[in-house]
Amino acid sequence: MKYGLYDRPPAGTSILSALQWMIVAVSSSVAVPLMIGDVYGLRADEIGNLMQQTMFFVGLASLLQVWIGHRYPMLEGPAGLWWGIFIILAQLGTSVGLAPREIGQSFQLGMCLAGLLFVAFGVMGWIGKLQRWFTPLVSGTYMILLAISLCSNILTGMLGIGFQHSKEVQPGVALVSIGIVALVVWVMRTKRFSSFAVLFGMVGGWVLYAAMGWTDPVRPADQLISWPTFFFWGAPRWDWGVVLTSMLTGFVLLTNLVTSMVVMGKATETVPTDSQYNRGGIFTGVSHLLSGVSGVVGMIPLSLAAAVIQTTKMAARLPFMLAMIGMMLIGLFPAVAHFLAALPTPVAYAAMFISxxxxxGFGLKDYATVKMDERTITVGGSSLLIGIGVMFVPATAWQKLPALVSFLFGNGLLLGVIVCLLLEHVVFRKQKGNQTEKDGHAA
Structure with a gap:
């Protein structure tokens, strides 16, 4: 390690390192507002505003964490689980008569409640204790079902369906998407630039789209500086389905918090303390509260930062803090946000495909840690089959049921995980005496 957590690199090194952190932060955040805007039917100016909000609050949440939270140079970025849920529930909500903006309003409240959950567990020191509910079987089921539920939107976007109002597959767009994915994979295999693979894919794809004349002009900003606003989607509203999904997602993300800090400890050659875990939980809750109040996708610590540190051998906190202040400044200038919002959505989908x-992969790795006996196959197989099977039931089939029932039984992701929790901890609960009994038989 060239520079440890509390080292102060020379000014030039700090500035270059801060610029690199800014590039990583932008590349890990820019695609999410584009995809959310595409699915929710936002106008170009609204996507630009959402982009601006995202950049500002990513910088603010990350700065609070490295300053007084877990104190690691670890990005707080849009959680893959959160924007996945955003996309899935937009489709489910439309099928039961809810406008996309109403879903966004409910999510704002759901993220605030999930944030309060994190804060409460961090204050009471419960974060480690709650992990026992989310066994590898439960978290693996969640990850696998999330990936399967997202695959339709991902491939639809990569094929150009919906791009520039097209309702058919665009062969040219599809070929370029394949090329972008290949570029990202190739860059990831290089040691020097692997941390910037997604960024290379986005920039390369954007340049190619511009050369082909497939890009829209960048919308000029109406003002030089614009402060972030509260409740992007409108006043928060209560919806049982969205609130339950948000609380469940919050529980699952507790696992992400702990594992991210473990990985970061290894990258920085330190061991996280109990107080760091609790402070990290509290300020992950603060990040969720900021996300709910601002209307951006929920933010969590991203283990991507550990890969950056391992590659650069730079763990110093100062350059990271400077970079997050820079992110907040980007969020104050609409012209920068509108420029980033002009990135074609198929490019964003293709560049993020490997992500x-x-x-x-995370789900399969969790499953791989569990012994595949009859109990595991029954619990995991039942949960996956129920969750995936519900995804193939037409959304219109649930319309005549109450809204809460429609969201529960029409959401294969949520239903599959609930089934897994019940089977794992209630129906097929492991008995403490099982191992003793087995040992007795063996003797």
């Missing part, structure tokens, strides 16, 4: 595959 989506990681969700499935």
């Amino acid at each position: 989506y595959t990681q969700l499935l």
